[in-house]
Amino acid sequence: MxxxxxxxxxxxxxxxxxxxxxxxxxxxxxxxxxxxxxxxxxxxxxxxxxxxxxxxxxxxxxxxxxxxxxxxxxxxxxxxxxxxxxxxxxxxxxxxxxxxxxxxxxxxxxxxxxxxxxxxxxxxxxxxxxxxxxxxxxxxxxxxxxxxxxxxxxxxxxxxxxxxxxxxxxxxxxxxxxxxxxxxxxxxxxxxxxxxxxxxxxxxxxxxxxxxxxxxxxxxxxxxxxxxxxxxxxxxxxxxxxxxxxxxxxxxxxxxxxxxxxxxxxxxxxxxxxxxxxQLKRKIAQVSDNRVELKRSIEVIRSVARDVIAPIAIEWENKLKEFDTFFFSRSVHIAATGTGKQGISMSETFDQFYKEQLAASLKKGTLITEIKLMVSFIRLRSVQNNTNYNGGEIKFLFHMNAYEIECTGLKKSISKLYDQTLSKNEIMHIVDHVGNWFLNNIEKVIENGGS
Known part of the structure; x- marks a missing residue:
């Protein structure tokens, strides 16, 4: 028994x-x-x-x-x-x-x-x-x-x-x-x-x-x-x-x-x-009946890029620096509907992308449905190969009334209304998930002798 x-x-x-x-x-x-x-x-x-x-x-x-x-x-x-x-x-x-x-x-x-x-x-x-x-x-x-x-x-x-x-x-x-x-x-x-x-x-x-x-x-x-x-x-x-x-x-x-x-x-x-x-009923009851539902627009996308994506790019750059010592170099790529930019620093590249290409696309009236932040690392120092390693991706999807965030390593996406930003903890939660996913991949490569 x-x-x-x-x-x-x-x-x-x-x-x-x-x-x-x-x-x-x-x-x-x-x-x-x-x-x-x-x-x-x-x-x-x-x-x-x-x-x-x-x-x-x-x-x-x-x-x-x-x-x-x-x-x-x-x-x-x-x-x-x-x-x-x-x-x-x-x-x-x-x-x-x-x-x-x-x-x-x-x-x-x-x-x-x-x-x-x-x-x-x-x-x-x-x-x-x-x-x-x-x-x-x-x-x-x-x-x-x-x-x-x-x-x-x-x-x-x-x-x-x-x-x-x-x-x-x-x-x-x-x-x-x-x-x-x-x-x-x-x-x-x-x-x-x-x-x-x-x-x-x-x-x-x-x-x-x-x-x-x-x-x-x-x-x-x-x-x-x-x-x-x-x-x-x-x-x-x-x-x-x-x-x-x-x-x-x-x-x-x-x-x-x-x-x-x-x-x-x-x-x-x-x-x-x-x-x-x-709990949901209580949350809804606390929201003013006069609240204006923001819809996807040029101004809304610009605000999300400035108030949400830019802070994430900064924190991700800080995390990426911790991985730099393991690799010979890295490359970042930022892509949006019909445009994109490459660079070395995630935060600096996004800043340039925001001021130049994204601004130009929005000015033309281009319908932006997503923005992706991607990074790759070149050659792991501890193994003998010339492989490029996917360092992860954070994707922002723009729906009619809300934006959605998907990232490598995170099983569930995060959705927010357009008038909602992310807290510091939420930003670190996203960045840490990408970092943990990449760290696990590196450890597996080392355990397998670089293959």
């Missing part, structure tokens, strides 16, 4: 055989995990942002909605903490410390705030929640059976947290990563060292272990909250295997998703279309 941990090991092996992942596939998987973890971990604790609103916030910085500013701030802060534990995990020599855990609490809670509380006598009160400090008052939770479970006393927290760190360091490398991650989560929750944020931090620490072992994150769905708490309650009575198995099942989901991404498959799930449609 294959246990959950056995299946985790089998899937982990399958995933690692597919690595390294194509950059575009890696990017969409990273985005999926990032959104799923931030949305669900916060939703479990009562944050009311929808999945679509979470994406708009984290990807576009959109805070327009009917939620409190604190909910937006805490979602952003949680995202920062998630990225932080991933960075910590990359440094294999860096140990996990109590200070790290306090920093996580300080980050996700943003700043001190007042919260409703109940005194030991059962009276309602309000308490200032400090950030980054261990609790000063007892905390508890009411179980499903109605009993009140008291977490560690405030006076015991410092020594219990040090014991937790000592335990983690002693077991790291000996326990299965999923067991270690699940038990670190459980032991931390049993202490409940802070006045607020304990659940979120427990899931961040669990994923610190996953990242440290080069495994995808554990994502507890908010829709799974009842089963999640039930598994934790079973651990409270000594049945740790139930909770470990529950965590392993979530890891299996993440691994299967990662394998799909590595194979270039669709990683959308049932319900994802509804999320995307809701």
């Amino acid at each position: 294959i246990t959950s941990l056995n299946k985790v090991d089998i899937l982990t092996k399958q995933l690692r055989e597919l690595l390294p992942m194509d950059p575009a596939d890696r990017q969409r998987l990273t985005k999926k995990f990032r959104l799923e973890f931030n949305y669900n971990s916060n939703h479990i604790e009562g944050n009311t942002l929808t999945y679509g609103e979470t994406e708009l916030l984290l990807i576009l910085g959109d805070t327009k909605g009917s939620h409190t500013m604190r909910e937006y701030e805490e979602m952003n802060a949680h995202d920062l903490a998630f990225q932080m534990v991933e960075e910590w995990a990359k440094d294999k020599e860096r140990p996990l410390t109590e200070r790290d855990i306090k920093n996580l609490n300080e980050i996700i809670l943003v700043r001190p705030f007042w919260k409703d509380a109940i005194t030991p006598e059962g009276n309602l009160t309000r308490r200032m929640i400090k950030v980054g400090d261990y609790k000063e008052y007892p905390n508890s939770v009411r179980l499903q059976n109605g009993e009140v479970f008291e977490y560690a006393r405030p006076s015991d927290v410092p020594i219990l947290m040090q014991e937790l760190i000592d335990w983690y360091r002693s077991e790291e490398g000996s326990l299965h990563p999923v067991v270690l991650a699940a038990m670190l989560h459980y032991k931390f929750v049993r202490i409940h060292p802070f006045d607020d944020g304990n659940g979120r931090i427990s899931r961040l620490l669990m994923n610190y272990v996953m990242f440290r072992n080069d495994l995808p994150p554990v994502i507890i769905r908010s829709s799974e909250k009842v089963n999640y708490l039930h598994a934790l309650n079973r651990a409270d009575i000594g049945d740790h295997e139930v909770f470990i198995d529950y965590v392993a099942q979530q890891v299996i989901w993440s691994l299967e998703l990662a394998i799909k991404a590595a194979n270039g498959e669709n990683i959308d799930e049932v319900g994802d279309l509804d999320k995307k449609l809701a």
Whole structure:
């Protein structure tokens, strides 16, 4: 019988055989995990942002909605903490410390705030929640059976947290990563060292272990909250295997998703279309009803060439310079409908093309339907041949209401309305894909002895 941990090991092996992942596939998987973890971990604790609103916030910085500013701030802060534990995990020599855990609490809670509380006598009160400090008052939770479970006393927290760190360091490398991650989560929750944020931090620490072992994150769905708490309650009575198995099942989901991404498959799930449609409706609602739809024209093509293609040419030239050391020379070619120009520098050649040939073509009223940037390198220094190497191509297609960008190494094209430009990140995304494609080709040529 294959246990959950056995299946985790089998899937982990399958995933690692597919690595390294194509950059575009890696990017969409990273985005999926990032959104799923931030949305669900916060939703479990009562944050009311929808999945679509979470994406708009984290990807576009959109805070327009009917939620409190604190909910937006805490979602952003949680995202920062998630990225932080991933960075910590990359440094294999860096140990996990109590200070790290306090920093996580300080980050996700943003700043001190007042919260409703109940005194030991059962009276309602309000308490200032400090950030980054261990609790000063007892905390508890009411179980499903109605009993009140008291977490560690405030006076015991410092020594219990040090014991937790000592335990983690002693077991790291000996326990299965999923067991270690699940038990670190459980032991931390049993202490409940802070006045607020304990659940979120427990899931961040669990994923610190996953990242440290080069495994995808554990994502507890908010829709799974009842089963999640039930598994934790079973651990409270000594049945740790139930909770470990529950965590392993979530890891299996993440691994299967990662394998799909590595194979270039669709990683959308049932319900994802509804999320995307809701997000689209929100985006459309934010666009003015009076927005003018630009159509392909001489002025529009001139603007795209100036505001989109020229910046790409500059960044591509910077990237091409890094390849020059491997070759004897290079040549660039820029082509448009009925015209073109050759040169050595991509950015300088495009500048000349824009000012001279493109301007002349547009003045004549020539219908420009595409512009292509191409590069070739002559003779690879490390091998004995006279071959010219295709360094990649970036093509811009001009449709009636939008322009489209296709480039070597990028599986999906990028489409924009004519009044939309590209961000710096989008430009670097395009250039990096072409560069990675060319780099892989060079490595294959060298491995094959120049053939």
